[in-house]
Amino acid sequence: xxxxxxxxxxxxxxxxxxxxxxxxxxxxxxxxxxxxxxxxxxxxxxxxxxxxxxxxxxxxxxxxxxxxxxxxxxxxxxxxxxxxxxxxxxxxxxxxxxxxxxxxxxxxxxxxxxxxxxxxxxx
Numbered sequence: 378x379x380x381x382x383x384x385x386x387x388x389x390x391x392x393x394x395x396x397x398x399x400x401x402x403x404x405x406x407x408x409x410x411x412x413x414x415x416x417x418x419x420x421x422x423x424x425x426x427x428x429x430x431x432x433x434x435x436x437x438x439x440x441x442x443x444x445x446x447x448x449x450x451x452x453x454x455x456x457x458x459x460x461x462x463x464x465x466x467x468x469x470x471x472x473x474x475x476x477x478x479x480x481x482x483x484x485x486x487x488x489x490x491x492x493x494x495x496x497x498x499x500x
Contacts, residue, residue: 379403379489381473386494389463393498397458399473399491411449411456412482415469415496422472426458427482436483441467463498471496 380402389395397413412427426447427436435447446459456473471494474487481487 379406379409379475381475381489381491383471383473383491383494386471386496388497388499391463391465391498391500393463394459394461395463395496397460397471397473397494397496399456399458401454401456401473401475403454406454407451409475409477410479410482411447412474412476412487413447413456413458413471414474414485414487414490415467415471416493417466417469420469422485424483424485425471427474427479428456429479434479436479460496463496465498465500467496468498469496470494 382400385397413425414422416422428447432449444462449456473491475489476482476487
């Protein structure tokens with residue numbers, strides 16, 4: 378099994394930036410697709426971004442496209458989410474996600490989840 382640990386959340390003003398990190402356990406990290414989901418209070422979890430095992434394929438939710446960038450460093454077993462031009466509606470708990478299949482992350486059903494990190498954007 379895969380263990381995922383998120384970090385980098387915090388409180389920022391609208392228009393600001395944050396960089397989330399997710400450290401994954403295991404030596405097979407490079408064989409997994411990775412991604413990020415988020416959940417706002419009272420809302421269902423929603424897909425945010427995904428990256429394939431090689432880092433060459435990425436997918437973003439329309440709501441974050443052009444503002445967020447997902448990347449991975451397989452040598453460090455780490456995936457990142459760079460968030461720019463943050464909006465109050467981005468406020469949520471952000472979860473790192475992992476699965477053998479890229480499509481299941483985009484579809485919102487990854488096999489593995491992290492503990493989540495809080496992102497709060499004030500206006």
